[in-house]
Amino acid sequence: MSALSVLPPECLLQPFIVPKRLMLGPGPSNVPARISAAGAQPMLGHLHAETIEIMNQIKSGIQYAFQTQNRVTLAVSGPGHAAMECAIFNSLEPGESVLIAVNGIWGERAAEIAERIGAKVNTVVTSAGGYFTNEEIEQALDKYRPVVFFLTHGESSTGVVHPIDGIGDLCHKYNCLFLVDSVAALGGTPICMDEQGIDIMYTGSQKVLNAPPGTAPISFSERACYHHTGPITSFYGLRESLAILAETGLENSWKRHKEVAEYFHKGLEEMGLKLFVQDKKARLPTVTTIVAPPGYDWREITGYIMKTYNIEISGGLGPSAGMVLRVGLMGCNSSKANVDLVLEALADALKHCHKSRV
Ligand SMILES: Cc1ncc(COP(=O)(O)O)c(C=O)c1O
The missing domain is CATH 3.90.1150.10 (Aspartate Aminotransferase, domain 1)
Structure with a gap:
């Protein structure tokens, strides 16, 4: 008889079978066998030379996928939300003004995060299925004078891909950082971070990249320092998904x-x-x-x-x-x-x- 009051759960004593779907x-989205197999490779320490090399390869892969030379390009451990929070928290101070384009749930979510850090949040809002012209964005930048402008590239709640051209120049004209969420679009539709004047951009692993959820590529304008025991086997999966993107072009x-x-x-x-x-x-x-x-x-x-x-x-x-x-x-x-x-x-x-x- 066990002296423990909480017994091993019966459900965990059965094998678990995951259906193919x-x-x-x-x-x-589905994970190709090659990416799943990469994730099943042996565990390494987060500071081992091989892990550092894999992280360097991931950095090069993200720089390619984002089309950026930015040195501060890395994978945050966590889902797209972790990168979203990381991007907003590291680019805004309490009391600073942020302008958020809302044409679906992801702009709404960014506004909630920015409010929680005590930023002065202003929004431009359009109906579901719509997007903003550069004139509308410029008017709002002029009116609110934000330090950061947030835009969702692929609004997955409404199915809209937002035009990006010219917005980076407008942000810089108003001395403001251009922050782009490309979680649902990166790799599936054009975006070139440096050429389009984007200062901060992030994506997630679980959409076009087909890697298991758990790592979120991000690129910063020369800020932030981040360290912890990373999810090593998720790095393998992300590295392989970026390799597939590099091979495909x-x-x-x-x-x-x-x-x-x-x-x-x-x-x-x-x-x-x-x-x-x-x-x-x-x-x-x-x-x-x-x-x-x-x-x-x-x-x-x-x-x-x-x-x-x-x-x-x-x-x-x-x-x-x-x-x-x-x-x-x-x-x-x-x-x-x-x-x-x-x-x-x-x-x-x-x-x-x-x-x-x-
Ligand atoms: C545009 C966009 N941003 C952010 C997220 C959040 O990503 P995650 O669900 O990986 O946290 C999603 C998820 O669907 C998304 O589509």
Whole structure:
């Protein structure tokens, strides 16, 4: 008899079996076997020479993916949120003014983080599915005179890719740092940090990079120093995902994501479904938002597709909740074969799910 009052949990005494699933939501996406295998390599110490070398390789990979020569380029341990918090906390002091572009949940989230550190938060806000012109951004910079301007490159809650050109110059004209969240877009659509005058940028590992969640690439304008026992095996996975991106080539990766997304959009329109983002050039290639089919309960559609096809797609988030279905085609999941699968699943779901009379 054990003297312990809390016994070993019965559930942990059983083996655990993880089902194979096609992950076509807004993330995480599937992890290619090569990346999973990298993560299963032997553990090293965080200060061992080999780990330092892997971290240097990761740094070069991130510099390539971000298109930056910035020396302060590294992987933060944690999800995209960790990089987001790290970027905002290290670029703003309490009482300083920050301007945040809100066209979905990620701008809202950045505003909450900045408020918590006691910054003076001002926002420019547009409706879900929209984006800002450079004139609107300049007017706001002139009015609020912030030290940091935050913009989401790929707004995964609404499916919008924000234009970046010219905004870095505007920020610098007003003596302000340009901070970009490219968690849902990096590798899937063009962005060149140095050329576009971006001072701070971050992404996550679990979207186009296809690495397991847990590391978040970030590049700073010559600030910050960070040290702890890093998640070594996640570094292996991130290193391998950056190697795949380097072998593929950024331009080829952007091109493939664009072509596959356009093929998907055409298929959706042929089925009679409507895309949520009206402006074609503002459609994010990595995450497509589809207007929730009228008369249906979107939860029944996503549930049917999961149950019948073992494919994950998702509903809206934040300002798009209840309004859209979201389908992610990221990294290795960005293929015409996956588009055909998800179109077939959607068509079948529309036949079998309950349609109310409206
Ligand atoms: C644009 C954007 N920013 C930040 C995040 C947060 O990343 P994570 O879920 O890895 O914390 C996400 C996640 O979906 C995102 O799409």
